[in-house]
Amino acid sequence: DIQVTQSPSSLSASVGDRVTFTCRASQSVSTYLNWYQQKPGKAPKLLIYAASTLQSGVPLRFSGSGSGTHFTLTISSLQPEDFATYYCQQSFSTPRTFGPGTRVEIK
Amino acid sequence: EVQLVQSGGGLVKPGGSLRLSCAVSGLTFNNAWMSWVRQAPGKGLEWVGHIKSKTNGGTTDYAAPVKGRFLVSRDDSKNTLYLQMNSLKTEDTAVYYCAPDSSGWSYFDYWGQGTLVTVSS
Numbered sequence: 001d002i003q004v005t006q007s008p009s010s011l012s013a014s015v016g017d018r019v020t021f022t023c024r025a026s027q028s029v030s031t032y033l034n035w036y037q038q039k040p041g042k043a044p045k046l047l048i049y050a051a052s053t054l055q056s057g058v059p060l061r062f063s064g065s066g067s068g069t070h071f072t073l074t075i076s077s078l079q080p081e082d083f084a085t086y087y088c089q090q091s092f093s094t095p096r097t098f099g100p101g102t103r104v105e106i107k
Numbered sequence: 108e109v110q111l112v113q114s115g116g117g118l119v120k121p122g123g124s125l126r127l128s129c130a131v132s133g134l135t136f137n138n139a140w141m142s143w144v145r146q147a148p149g150k151g152l153e154w155v156g157h158i159k160s161k162t163n164g165g166t167t168d169y170a171a172p173v174k175g176r177f178l179v180s181r182d183d184s185k186n187t188l189y190l191q192m193n194s195l196k197t198e199d200t201a202v203y204y205c206a207p208d209s210s211g212w213s214y215f216d217y218w219g220q221g222t223l224v225t226v227s228s
Binding site: 001032034038043046049055087089091095096097099101 | 152220
C-alpha cells in the first residue's frame, strides 16, 4: 500500500499570509494526487486534482504542484474562510490513501 | 446537479451489523465507480472501499481494516450504493461518506452528506 504523509500537521497563520503545505507519497503516484479542504461538520471539498488542476469554482489563490512522491499546496494570500484542515489523497492505486491532514489556524 | 443522499446510520453493538445506503442522482450511475470514505471523531479521512462499474467488472476493493467484514454493492436499477458492515468494532465508529470516483483521475468532487455510525455497548 502507498503511504501518504503531510507536513506540517498544523500551522498558525494570519490573513494575507502565503502558506505552503507538503504531501509525500511512499512511492511514485505520478500526478494522481488530489487536495481537499474540510471544515468542521462538513464533507470535504475538492480543491485540486491531478496534482495541479484547479477544481471549477475554487479561488485562484489555491495552487498545487509536484509529481512522483513530493507535492505542495499553496495558498497565495490566506483568507478568513481558508481556516480549515487540508488533506491530500493519492488515487494512483488502491487503497486510495489520504494523508493525516494539515490544520490551518488563525494566528 | 449531482446529489448523493445517504441513509441507514445509527447505534449498533460491537459484533453487530448495519447497512448504509447512498441514493445518487444527476450522474450516469451505472458508469460510475463509487467509494465509501469514513472519518472517526476528531480524526482524518480514511478510504473504506469502492465498487467499479459493471462495464469495468463490478469488482470491489477494500482497505485492510474492513476487508472481510464490509461489503460494497450497488443496484444500478435504483441508482443506489450500499455498504454492508458486519462484525462491527468500536473502532468503526465514524461518519461515513459516499462519493463517486470522478473521471480517470479518481478524485472525489461530490460527497454525500455523511451518516454517523456509532459502535458501542
